[in-house]
Every structure is written in C-alpha cells, then in structure tokens.
Amino acid sequence: MEKGKIKYALVTGGSRGIGRAVSVRLAQMGFYVLVNCVSRMVEAEETLRLIREAGSDGEILPFDVSDRAQTAKVLEAWKDAHPDDYIQVLVNNAGIRRDNILALMPAEDWDKVLGIALDGFYNVTQPLLQPMMFHKWGRIVSLASVSGLKGMPGQVNYSAAKGGLIAATKALAQEVARKGITVNAVAPGFIRTDMTEGLDEAELVKAIPAHRFGTPEEVAALVGFLVSSEAGYITGEVISVNGGLYT
C-alpha cells in the first residue's frame, strides 16, 4: 500500500452493532471510513461521531446492498469523485435474520435474507475488485456466522446465506491471492447487538463455554487484524469468535 495517501475502508451495515465497532476500529487504524447503512441515518451519524472521536474521519454512504442498481450507482459516483483513489478495505457486514422453521417460512423471508447476504456480497464486492487488483493490495472480510458453519434449526435461510458467504470467500480468495488481496470470513457466535436483542441470554449462555455473549468490539478486533498488512498471508479462512460455542 502506498504510504502517505488516505486509506479508504467501506463497512456495509456500519450504522449499528458489529459494523459500528468495526468502523471505529478501522478509524483507530487510520482508515477514512465509508459507513454504509440502509435506513437508520441517525445511528450512522453516531458511528461517524465515534469515528471522528477516534481521530479519523469518514462519511455515510446509504444504499441497500441487495439492490444491484442502487449499489452500483453509489459506488460509481464515489469512484467518479475520487479518480485517484480506491477503496482498499471492504467489510461485508450488512445482514439480517428472519427466523422460522422452513416449513412455515414465507418466500419473502428466504429472499430477503439471502438477498442481503449473497446478492449483497456480489453487488458490493464485484465493483471494488478491479481497483484492488490494479493496485495489487486489498482486504475483504465478510461477516458469516456459526450458523453458516454448523447450520442452525430455525435459521435455514440464514444458515444457507452464511454458508454461501463462506464458500464465496474461499473461492474468491484463490482467484485474487496473487494480486495481493486477501479474502476472509469471520464467524461470530452470539454477540450482543440489536440482532440478538430479545433472545433468552440467560438460557443460551449455558451452551457457551465462555458463559457469556461476546461484544461487537471483540469481533472488530479480529477484523482489524485481518485487514492489517501483517495479515497478508492469511486468506480463504473462516475464523470463529464464539466463546467456544462451536469448534
């Protein structure tokens, strides 16, 4: 990576939870952070405030990662406004869950969860790859889940989406390794965010060897390492952050 230039990182779903913690971590590492969200602008503004508090800067890039045309338009506009720069780091973090047993799952809950995770992976990653390849340096980290490794009942859609992300990560890693780009996935267990709000934490921690939910910052610390230059020989990996829940 060229010294002295602004380093850009895009975090999808950076407005809340893990994405916010990752944004702050990247700010601490000196990245200018492009904070994506789909609707919660007030939350995204708070992430931006924390980025500035961490001594860096950033901006909010709202778009729906599952909307191909909208995503392409926003990323093209960014490229046009920054002809001499490129986005070095991409964290594919945006995600939702819509849990139900498959027998009762409406098609829209299948489509929505896979659309954000898998179409989102394509829509955001594909346009950013060529500039990374041209500059021979890039980092892509995607938020998978224990569900994508193990498969969780009640989450067939989410498990399929996250399993797909893991496979895409492994395949893409092999395509671009020679171009100085690493592609990895992080698989959290239960992390305390809006997504796990309302779960029976007291009951669930009984199955977690660490006996607690994790924090967004504990996930962000790993993402920070994976996007660093020191992690340049780690690629195609899926690393769990789950307190020993599934090994």
Ligand code: NAP
């Ligand atoms: P969260 O608190 O619910 O936040 C979700 C984020 O995704 C928000 O910033 C949201 O933006 C954004 N988002 C949702 N749909 C989007 C779309 N269509 N386009 C762009 N952004 C969108 O979730 P979290 O717990 O931090 O989870 C972050 C990632 O980690 C997800 O991929 C999740 O599957 C994964 N994960 C989480 C856990 C956990 O225990 N929390 C465990 C395993 C994996 P708005 O604020 O605008 O709605």
